[in-house]
Amino acid sequence: MTQSLTIRRPDDWHLHLRDGAMLKAVLPETARHFGRAIVMPNLVPPVVTGDDAAAYRDRIMAALPEGMSFEPLMTLYLTEDTDPVDVRNAAESGLIKAVKLYPAGATTNSASGVTDFDKVRGVLETMAEIGLPLCVHGEVTDPDIDIFDREAVFIDRVLDPVRRASPGLRVVMEHITTAQAADYVRAGDETLGATITVQHLMLDRNAMLVGGMRPHYYCLPILKRRDHRDALVDLATSGFDRAFLGTDSAPHPTHKKEAECCAAGAFTAPIALSCIAEVFEAKGALDKYEAFVSLNGPKFYGLPVSEDTLTLTKGPAIDLPTKIAAGADTVTVFDPGQPLHWSVS
Ligand code: NCD
Ligand code: ZN
Ligand code: ZN
DSSP states (O other), X not given: OOOEEEEEOOOEEEEOOOSHHHHHHHHHHHHTTOSEEEEOOOOSSOOOSHHHHHHHHHHHHHHSOTTXXXXXXXXXXXXXXXXXXXXXXXXXXXXXXXXXXXXTTSSTTOTTSBSOGGGGHHHHHHHHHHTOOEEEOOOOOOTTSOGGGHHHHHIIIIIHHHHHHSTTOOEEEOSOOSHHHHHHHHHSOTTEEEXXXXXXXXXXXHHHHTTSOOGGXXXXXXXXXXXXXXHHHHHHHTTOTTEEEOOOBOOOOHHHHSSSSOOOOBOOGGGHHHHHHHHHHHTTOGGGHHXXXXXXXXXXXXXXXXXXXXXXEEOSOOOOOOEEEETTEEEEOOOOSSOOOEEXX
């Protein structure tokens, strides 16, 4: 029986670090384990230009505690006014590694996102030409579409047409939550990848809604039925090399989660690697763990695999952190609802 796992140092291909006191509080939780992360640009106001991204990267590096190593992989927030020349320059200088598409109004801080895809055609053409990935929050915002169907409808109505109209465009389907998305990424070619979160691999919507409503499990895209979760676990643990860990660790102050109108997002960074190990072990797939957390992401993004290693050790159930301080607020850490046995040493 495997009791210890030494792997290349993992990366997080979808992460929210926020800014200010929150950034300072949550950054060490990621940098303790992960070597790099694709940093989401949905600040208020969003990270829109190359200059914005350079300034945000400097704030992240300034917030990194002495002695920790971490490389933020910056992204730009796609708006209908995004300048293709700025995108090209920011990519060619090595500053940004992706552009993020939020359909306007789809999720936390997405008000400046895209409504009319014709307006971003030029940017997408530039990105296809230079091989810069488009990271996509894949949900429609049509009020007539049920929240549980918004991802599947997005694939048919938006994602597939956009990919057909922009041949060669590299796309990452972020935080996929459905069997339809798992099937779509499997059927795609080498230009299509997908990230999967901790919570979507561990939980279904019953965990959020049965016996009381658990706000810390509320994130977008919303948790789905059990069979969708099973499809995601199958994809992640199969060794399929275009699926990789993107925790979507998304901190909000506890008072904004435990509220009449709860903010969307789960803060998983401190325990993400332990959670994923538990999922892979339950499937008898620990031999595929390193590919999912450390190898597939760099391969898709065309980046080198980490030279550092990290060891996970199996033991008695670990004590789970509950809250961390962030300025005057606290952030509540995701509770997986089951004991975790793998700790990072
Ligand atoms: C994210 C956030 O809080 O920024 N929330 C979430 O529920 N996933 C936004 C996002 O990734 O959609
Ligand atoms: Zn999202
Ligand atoms: Zn996110």
